[in-house]
Amino acid sequence: MKSPVEPKRDALIIFWQWARRHPLAAWLALALIINAGGLCLLRNNPLSSWAVTLWLGSLVALVVASSVGEVSISSLHVRAWARRFWSGPVVLEFLAIFAITLLGFTLRVTALDHYPPMMHGDEGEMGILALGILNGTQPLSPFSTAFLSHPTMFYFWQALSMAFFGRNEVGLRMLSVITGVLSIPLLYLLMRLGFGRLAGLVSVFLLAVSHLHIHYSRLAINNIQSSTAALLVVLLLAAARAKGSSLLYTLAGLTAGYSIYFYFGSRAIPLIGGVLLIFLWRERRAEGKDLLLFALAGWLAISPLLLHYVEHLSPLLERMQEVYLFSPRNIQHTLGQMGGEGSRLDILRWQLLRNLRFFLDYGDASAFYLRDLPVFDLGTVLLFWVGMGLALAKPFRFGHAALLVWFWIALTLGGVLTNDAPNAPRLLMAVPAVFAFGGLFVARLFSLCERLFRPTSQILLASFLLLLGVFVFKVNYDRYFVEYAQKAPGMIFLTMAREMRRESRGYRIYLLGAPHLYAGHGVLRFIAPDAEKVDCLEVEDCLSLQPGDKGVIFFIVPQRLEELKIIRARYPQGEYGEAYDNYGRLLYATYRLPPESLAHLEG
Structure with missing residues (x-):
């Protein structure tokens, strides 16, 4: 009487013999099975690292399947390639x-x-x-x-x-x-x-x-x-x-x-x-x-x-x-x-x-x-x-x-x-x-x-x-x-973002850019991720400043430059600056209030 293990062993032997006779079909079947397993894992958990591993494994299995009987590199081949390469x-x-x-x-x-x-x-x-x-x-x-x-x-x-x-x-x-x-x-x-x-x-x-x-x-x-x-x-x-x-x-x-x-x-x-x-x-x-x-x-x-x-x-x-x-x-x-x-x-x-x-x-x-x-x-x-x-x-x-x-x-x-x-x-x-x-x-x-x-x-x-x-x-x-x-158009985003990055340690950023530019713009977030940026949808929203360890810089797009008068009237001790493109056109203006100026104002 056969043990329960013997039929399984016989099946594996038959499969192995079939795979040796038909290597292409065997590797293709393996690639499809691995891929199906990866898709099942991925459907249950989109972040599964095992799903990625199985996907890569299925691609490797397919490459192996297609290379059966093709890839053969010998020392003679290598020497022939070397001689050909070093020819003039x-x-x-x-x-x-x-x-x-x-x-x-x-x-x-x-x-x-x-x-x-x-x-x-x-x-x-x-x-x-x-x-x-x-x-x-x-x-x-x-x-x-x-x-x-x-x-x-x-x-x-x-x-x-x-x-x-x-x-x-x-x-x-x-x-x-x-x-x-x-x-x-x-x-x-x-x-x-x-x-x-x-x-x-x-x-x-x-x-x-x-x-x-x-x-x-x-x-x-x-x-x-x-x-x-x-x-x-x-x-x-x-x-x-x-x-x-x-x-x-x-x-x-x-x-x-x-x-x-x-x-x-x-x-x-x-x-x-x-x-x-x-x-x-x-x-x-x-x-x-x-x-x-x-x-x-x-x-x-x-x-x-x-x-x-x-x-x-x-x-x-x-x-x-x-x-x-x-x-x-x-x-x-x-x-x-x-x-x-x-x-x-x-x-x-x-x-x-x-x-x-x-x-x-x-x-x-x-x-x-x-x-x-x-x-x-x-x-x-x-x-x-x-x-x-x-x-x-x-x-x-x-x-x-x-x-x-x-x-x-x-x-x-x-x-x-x-x-x-x-x-x-x-x-x-x-x-x-x-x-x-x-x-x-x-x-x-x-x-x-x-x-x-x-x-x-x-x-x-x-x-x-x-x-x-x-x-x-x-x-x-x-x-x-x-x-x-x-x-070059669009210089305002990168130029402004780099200045924000330079000043991020010592200043909070107030941006008067809406509806043209917001603090959530991709370039500002990527280049200056550590800068504290606040959108000033209305200039009055950003006039209640408090003293602290950081100063404040207002970044103002040209379309809202008139509102600088209101900021200056409230905080006249600031420093005004401008950034231009290569044609001399204004990109944006800045109004800088160092920490000591805010402390003095509140005091």
């Missing part, structure tokens, strides 16, 4: 990319503590949430939503950035710097794989010096992460096509799914990946297994956030309605911008033209940059549009198709179908493709000259490109570090 051309190629990446990093990180000279309220709000995570005072699940319904995973990355680089604006913004710089080698790998070294070098130089890309790599918002994620998905699919690797298809799916944790516009990335995957399947470069792995990877990556959306659907729908072009409010708003009546087709046509002008001579209509500063220089514009034409001439080549699908889906979902176009944060996913088209054109031009003309013509063309590179660099540098420095 490869070393020069590496040094060139390293130099351009270093240039891009320098342009993005230099003087990060005081440039850009503004800080948007969204940066402050996100920074406050990240600080709460870092300090342990803000219990947040990485799989939920918070400020303006943005997914909270991004704030955990910002908290990690501040843990390494400081709990200030530098630490907060460094995450975007790193993510923006990372796009430089990624774009090179994509262009090198599809179009050669020259296309890669030209593309990444244009990206490295682009003032638009530099600016958004210096802001502590989640747009540059979505742009880099879109680039990474296209790169992984291109590499999967070249290598025939199921692991790369899985990594592409994980990236596409994980990108949803960043900006709302990231929802275009799975669509970009899906369209390209179908293209590869029709080319017979991707098998049914690869499509399954891509979809399953995306599902496992995003499933915890989808669970949150199922239980909290209204914030997601409200945000979509807020920006969707054809919501009733936005239809009326857009018709007002058009200056008259029109059909939905007229609105679409108008939106398309405005968004295309973004890639010609328009600025950024969002509140994060400048409307009157063209986002692309003339050289980049010419290279982009000619490169786009070359790709459209042969759209079914995979390299061309990848760039076209990437650009047009990002343009349509991020620009044409959203309000207040052209909006750079929403269009940022399409921006690396602009530089890729430019690199494509230059590579084709050199190839044509090589076939038709003597080598001297290539030397002349190389000299012209060198001059063009100098021109592109100078225009972008001047636009960002000279013109924008002079025109």
Whole structure:
């Protein structure tokens, strides 16, 4: 008679034998089981650390499943890679990319503590949430939503950035710097794989010096992460096509799914990946297994956030309605911008033209940059549009198709179908493709000259490109570090917050800012968290001062400067000060009452 343990042991033996015969299916089953367990824990307790652990475990199991039979590294492989790397051309190629990446990093990180000279309220709000995570005072699940319904995973990355680089604006913004710089080698790998070294070098130089890309790599918002994620998905699919690797298809799916944790516009990335995957399947470069792995990877990556959306659907729908072009409010708003009546087709046509002008001579209509500063220089514009034409001439080549699908889906979902176009944060996913088209054109031009003309013509063309590179660099540098420095809007928030931070130990803050500015503004709270700030909705509310160990500073916006007369009449012994922007326009005024002046007054 068998003991009760023997049937269980036999079942385990049978399962183990099946798993050894079918390792892919076994690891996939394990990934799904672990993921389901994590979702159950997450539903019962959104703050469960075990749920996060199981989610990560399911992703690891899926990566292992897709790498079965693929990953094999021997000492012979290592020695072959080393010999290839130290060959002359490869070393020069590496040094060139390293130099351009270093240039891009320098342009993005230099003087990060005081440039850009503004800080948007969204940066402050996100920074406050990240600080709460870092300090342990803000219990947040990485799989939920918070400020303006943005997914909270991004704030955990910002908290990690501040843990390494400081709990200030530098630490907060460094995450975007790193993510923006990372796009430089990624774009090179994509262009090198599809179009050669020259296309890669030209593309990444244009990206490295682009003032638009530099600016958004210096802001502590989640747009540059979505742009880099879109680039990474296209790169992984291109590499999967070249290598025939199921692991790369899985990594592409994980990236596409994980990108949803960043900006709302990231929802275009799975669509970009899906369209390209179908293209590869029709080319017979991707098998049914690869499509399954891509979809399953995306599902496992995003499933915890989808669970949150199922239980909290209204914030997601409200945000979509807020920006969707054809919501009733936005239809009326857009018709007002058009200056008259029109059909939905007229609105679409108008939106398309405005968004295309973004890639010609328009600025950024969002509140994060400048409307009157063209986002692309003339050289980049010419290279982009000619490169786009070359790709459209042969759209079914995979390299061309990848760039076209990437650009047009990002343009349509991020620009044409959203309000207040052209909006750079929403269009940022399409921006690396602009530089890729430019690199494509230059590579084709050199190839044509090589076939038709003597080598001297290539030397002349190389000299012209060198001059063009100098021109592109100078225009972008001047636009960002000279013109924008002079025109930068919104300086009042960061300038005022820094003064509040300096004076927080010795003074209480009374703010006469309503209805334009309140003490709860995100930048004031993030930069000067320890300052005692009080809103003076009416000046009379803040005139009953008491002596103490701290003095008082009144911060007064220009719209309420007349009320300073009332304060001065009550407390004539104060010190008056002013803060100006780069055009000499008044940002705000201050009226300082040191502690001794209050003590003397009361005495």
